[in-house]
Amino acid sequence: MYKIIRFSTSKEVELIDITHHVEGFVRECNVKEGLCIVHAPHATAAIIMNENESGLKEDIINTFMKLVPRRANYMHNRIDDNAHAHIKSAMIGSTVIIPIIGGRLARGTWQNIFFVELDGPRYERRVIIQVIPGG
Numbered sequence: 001m002y003k004i005i006r007f008s009t010s011k012e013v014e015l016i017d018i019t020h021h022v023e024g025f026v027r028e029c030n031v032k033e034g035l036c037i038v039h040a041p042h043a044t045a046a047i048i049m050n051e052n053e054s055g056l057k058e059d060i061i062n063t064f065m066k067l068v069p070r071r072a073n074y075m076h077n078r079i080d081d082n083a084h085a086h087i088k089s090a091m092i093g094s095t096v097i098i099p100i101i102g103g104r105l106a107r108g109t110w111q112n113i114f115f116v117e118l119d120g121p122r123y124e125r126r127v128i129i130q131v132i133p134g135g
């Protein structure tokens, strides 16, 4: 069982809360126990889980930008101009796996699910949500 959600992004770097999409699909699937995989099939985006608080979202973005600056002597920039976004995506990861217990995502109260745009704005980004039943 899977679902693909599609959306646009409006900033170069931003966190987009997709928790409601994931929870909605898990409810539709009516699976009591299993796993939910949330995957971004992109080389310049990522998926994280964390608190949806505006200051913290800025802190996370600013820290990523400090760790991997936009401008540096990147080899990839000989053919493209977004090495920093690829490197951030590789460091953060494109997939999260969340247990489903009692028909619900077993996530912490402050663990929302975010798509992380790292090379926006983009007309179409996708996230694959897959539910795998099994106790």
Ligand code: ZN
Pocket (backbone or CB within 6 Å): 076, 080, 081, 082, 083, 086
């Ligand atoms: Zn590139």
